Amino acid sequence: MTSATTDGPAPAGHREAPRRGRASGGDLRAGLLFLAAGAALNAALAAAGLWSDFAWPAIGASFVLLVLACERIGRLVPVKGRAAYERTLALGFPLLVLVLWELAADSGFINPTWFPPPSRIGAALWDLSTRYDRFSGTTLLGRPWLMPEAFSKEGWAGIWALVAESHVFATVARVLVGFVLGAIPGVLLGVVMGLNQTVRLMLDTTLSAIYVLPKIAIFPIVMLMFADPFGEAPKILVVGLSVFILMAINTMAAVRGIDRVYLMAGRNYGARGWSMLRHVILPGALPVIFSGLRMALGTAMIVIISVEFVRAKQGVGYMTFYYWEVLNPEKMYAGLVVVMILGVLLTYALQWLQRRLMPWQK
Amino acid sequence: MTASLPAAAPKIAARSVSKHYPTADGTMVALEDFSLDVADGEFVCIVGPSGCGKSTFLRMVAGLESISLGSIDIRPGSERGKPLNSVVFQEYAIFPWKTLIENVAFGPQMRGVGRAERLDTARYWLDRVGLGKFADYYPHQISGGMKQRVSIIRALANDPEVLLMDEPLGALDAQTRVVIQEELLRIWEETRKTVLYITHSLDEAVLLGDRVILMSAQPGRRLATFRIELPRPRSIAMTNSPRFAEYRAQIWEQLSAEVTRAMEARP
Secondary structure (H helix, E strand, O other): OOOOOOOOOOOOOOOOOOOOOOOHHHHHHHHHHHHHHHHHHHHHHHHHHOOOOOHHHHHHHHHHHHHHHHHHHOOOOHHHHHHHHHHHHHHHHHHHHHHHHHHHHHOOOOOOOOOOHHHHHHHHHHHHHHHHOOOOEEEOOOOOHHHHHHHHOOOHHHHHHHHHHHHHHHHHHHHHHHHHHHHHHHHHHHEEEEEEEEHHHHHHHHHHHHOOOHHHHHHHHHHHHHOOOHHHHHHHHHHHHHHHHHHHHHHHHHOOOOOHHHHHHHHHOOHHHHHHHHHHHHHHHHHHHHHHHHHHHHHHHHHHHHHHHOOOOHHHHHHHHHHHOOHHHHHHHHHHHHHHHHHHHHHHHHHHHHHHHHHOOO | OOOOOOOOOOOEEEEEEEEEEEEEEEEEEEEEEEEEEEEOOOEEEOOOOOOOOOOHHHHHHHHOOOEEEEEEEEEEOOOOOOEEEEEEEOOOOOOOOHHHHHOHHHHHHHHHOHHHHHHHHHHHHHOOOOHHHHOOOOOOOOHHHHHHHHHHHHHOOOOOEEEEOOOOOOOOOHHHHHHHHHHHHHHHHHHOOOOEEEEOHHHHHHHHHHEEEEEEEOOOEEEEEEOOOOOOOOOHHHHHHHHHHHHHHHHHHHHHHHHHHHHHHOO
């Protein structure tokens, strides 16, 4: 933060109506004034040695002043630069938080053992990607530095063998397989429940009851059901089960939410059975089904990470927990970062699919 | 029309039709003892106060609603495989997930007409109402008036024995409404389909219909019939003629009494 500057008092009674697209000196002055006030507040507290005691109020006030400053400065942005301005705001703020976190950890204001600065988390992430951990016997990405040699020796099979040993692959594969195995029957059951009142009345309460169960609580039961309780099957099944329940409930609501007039139109123009499903019910329910799929993806990530905490020898969740056991916070954080990156990438994949399947949406 | 059938045989024959709904407070009668014959190639408009069961009747004709008592028959034509009826809904009800051309081709598609043929039919109708260049647009990209045009030609492209229109222009603004009325007149004069047309608007009923059926407030009964003997082809300009005004006044006289009754019956 810059040092406080002494500003002259703002000219009173000189308020202009906010007008977009026209630069006004008042907004710029006010914006800078808010920034200066924020800097001055923090500097004053620090100088008095009171900053630590009032850390939370100071952070809150700084945030409010920053918002006010950005709003004033935002008014000066011409319509053409609007998109760039919005992107700057959306990416700039998280960046600012990371920088402040870094500074706070470096200056010893927060304990870097528990809150390692972003640079060290980044370094840990790099370390995880490029170095083999002999204790856990696996790596994050599957030893990419061995891949050229493996490819020249064994071709794609060599690459595959390396990828298959990685944490990221284990987690992604479990999530994807469980997701697909749960979503397809879930959507089908949801359609049936949406259309048939008898089935709906029979199953709705049961599904709602199972839905609120923490899925990790079912995991021991699921393990009992398999000859190899430590294998992949129970992990995939518990992911699939949670996706299944959510998608059944969600699809039922989606189908019931279709405007009746579309069903009447479909019927009047001769759609029956499969053609009704294909041309009216599924496309009509698709927007809600997709918002359900996004939620289900989040649930699947939560479930797989917790399952890997409990019982796995491979996977991002396992890796994160392992570094807790050996007390390496940087790598724990790196594990969480990997989970977030996976979440974002899988969400993008889902959005891509949505655009392909629903070209009629803006 | 085939020679074997008497020329007088009605296209739509509704005999003593009633509609009852069971409710918590007993049976609600929406429509009572309603009979109506529509001749082949006739344009019949039904008007009546809100809640008189006119839309319910139309849906019963369409087979979208069960009939409590009585019978409704649509006489099939000589051409086999032709659908008996197609509905134009007030809320357009064109599918947002299909392009305009896919929407218009929907009826033939459901009947198993080949892709090339049904798209040709759809394109023909789109061109006819000036929407040819929007064939690949989705409904959210076009205006309400255009959507209702698509809804109307979706029914026409299905080439049904009778066309059932449920307040098709009810949701449109006044100007768009007039434009589509004009278009509807033009298309109807050319195709001479049998049409059952529900509307709130007396102007619309007198302008379009060969006959106007007036219904009573709940329970819906048939109150009066007006034969509109304005010459065809008609146009919007006729709405200013003295004869038009006369028909309108005649119908309104009876309708206004019914509307008042309906309003007093329901607080």
